[in-house]
Structure formats: structure tokens, C-alpha cells
Amino acid sequence: MDCCRRVNPFRACSPLRGLGYLMLAFVAAIVAVSYYAVVVYTWGPLLLGGGGAAAGAAAVLVAFHLLLAMIIWCYLMVVFTDPGAVPENWRHASEEDGIGVNSRTISYNWDATYPNPEGQSAQKYCSRCQNGKPPRCHHCSVCNRCVLKMDHHCVWVVNCVGARNYKYFLLFLVYTFVETVLDTLVLLPYFIEFFRDESRRSSSPGDIAILFITFVLNLAFALSLLCFIGMHASLVTSNTTSIEVHERRNSVSWKYDLGWRKNLEQVFGTKKLLWFLPLYSAEDLHNIGALHGLEFPTRSDAVA
Ligand SMILES: [Zn+2]
Numbered sequence: 001m002d003c004c005r006r007v008n009p010f011r012a013c014s015p016l017r018g019l020g021y022l023m024l025a026f027v028a029a030i031v032a033v034s035y036y037a038v039v040v041y042t043w044g045p046l047l048l049g050g051g052g053a054a055a056g057a058a059a060v061l062v063a064f065h066l067l068l069a070m071i072i073w074c075y076l077m078v079v080f081t082d083p084g085a086v087p088e089n090w091r092h093a094s095e096e097d098g099i100g101v102n103s104r105t106i107s108y109n110w111d112a113t114y115p116n117p118e119g120q121s122a123q124k125y126c127s128r129c130q131n132g133k134p135p136r137c138h139h140c141s142v143c144n145r146c147v148l149k150m151d152h153h154c155v156w157v158v159n160c161v162g163a164r165n166y167k168y169f170l171l172f173l174v175y176t177f178v179e180t181v182l183d184t185l186v187l188l189p190y191f192i193e194f195f196r197d198e199s200r201r202s203s204s205p206g207d208i209a210i211l212f213i214t215f216v217l218n219l220a221f222a223l224s225l226l227c228f229i230g231m232h233a234s235l236v237t238s239n240t241t242s243i244e245v246h247e248r249r250n251s252v253s254w255k256y257d258l259g260w261r262k263n264l265e266q267v268f269g270t271k272k273l274l275w276f277l278p279l280y281s282a283e284d285l286h287n288i289g290a291l292h293g294l295e296f297p298t299r300s301d302a303v304a
């Protein structure tokens, strides 16, 4: 059993690092065709006509550009924010397992674990990083390092999602979902018209292909994102990472679950106005230990 625990499923995924850059190009291509289909080909020209159609088009175009700006902002924040690295020579505050704190040439107990009520355990030391492993930290073989409160390695953002960029990742999902729903809805009349009206088919085959591809891609993304957002909503409100799902399934009461409100605050911060922006207040950054990824309050702390 012990050997099974040491098998890292991400080891087989090292080539994903290369794939990530392909995904970046794919994301850029989707944004480009959506921009062309919605702004240049369909709704932009309506602005010139004036009247009610122009007002409607202006509303669509403002919403489209606002969402696009939010998506790009959140995306850059996920990509360029370090999800959290373990400080060098990091030690556990309570060294009950015999790990010394005063010497740099410590003989670590490599099998030291975090006990929990379910009888399962997580290792306290990473043999690959040769460093201590804080609670909820996992080694990512794609990034080749330990990541604090690791959720998963995301090929779409060429980065790990962890303690310090999980909020940005969630906002990126939500804004992308809203944008893909908007694109699908505003392209729907043109899509239907294409099948109904023969004359439309005389427009440039390139334009028709872009309209068709954009509609289908946006619809597919909207549906997939809806499932993904539903899954993460359940994770964030129960204070569980994607990696911890299995561990939580076997537990009667999840030790990090402090109630949905406090769980949300650990990811989004306490300032509700900032919940929708990829930012934290200085106060939250100072007060919320979970955002630093080294220590996490548990249910027993709340009771004590
Ligand atoms: Zn590691």
C-alpha cells in the first residue's frame, strides 16, 4: 500500500508541459475566431445602421469586450501567479515525529505522515524536493516541484493551480463561461438563419466556416465549463481540493470544512466587492493563512 501512495499519477504527464503551449495557441485561436464572428462579422456592422438594432448591438459589444477584458486579466493572473512553493528547509511547527528543527543535516523520517481520523495519511516529506511537505501540499511532476494546496496542474494555463492562484482560476472559469454563453446566444440567430436562408450561403465560405466553427466551439465550451464550474463550486464550498476528493469521500466529517461561508472566504477573501476581481485586499492577504498555503484552520480549531 505504501508503494502505491508514492506513485505519482502526474509523472506520466511530464510531456504536458509542451502540450501547454499548444493549448495557449488554441486559446488564442478561439478568442480570435469568436472576436471575428461576434464583433466584425455579425454585431459590429449593426452599429452603423442606427436605431434599436444599433442600441442592441452596442449592449452586446460592450458586454463582449468587458467579459473579454476580465477573461484576459484573470488568465494572466493564473498563468503568472506562483501557486505557492514550499520555503527552503521548511519544517513542521510540531515536530512530534522526531524530525529535528535545529540542524540542517537532519535525518528525516521519510515515512512520517499526517494522521487523520479516517486512518489515512499524507506524507510529511517530499523525497524528490528533499524538503518538508506542509498539509495539503502535493508534488507536481509536470512542474517538478511541490505546490502548496495543490488543486491540479492545468494545461490550459501552463501552470499549477494552488493556494495562491485558485481564486483567479475560478474567476477565469466563470467569466469564460459567461462569455461563451453570450457568444452562443448572440450567434444563434445567425446560425439558424444560415440554415433557413439560401442567400446567406452566398456569403464568403470563409465567413460561413468561421460563424459555424465559433458557434459550435462556444456551445461546446459553455456546456463543458458548466460541468466544471459545478464541480468546483461543490469543492470550494466544502473546502476540498480536486486532489483531496478521494480522501474526503472516506471521511465522516471533512476536517477543513468550516461551513460554506468561511470556506468561500478562504479562497475569495472577506471583501465581497473583490470576490469578482482577481485581487485580494492587503488585510485579507495578511489575515487569511490559507492564502499563504502553509497552515489551514480545521474544524477542531473552530471548536477549540
Ligand atoms: Zn516535491
Ligand SMILES: [Zn+2]
Pocket: 140, 141, 142, 143, 144, 147, 152, 153, 154, 159, 160, 161
Ligand atoms: Zn504543475
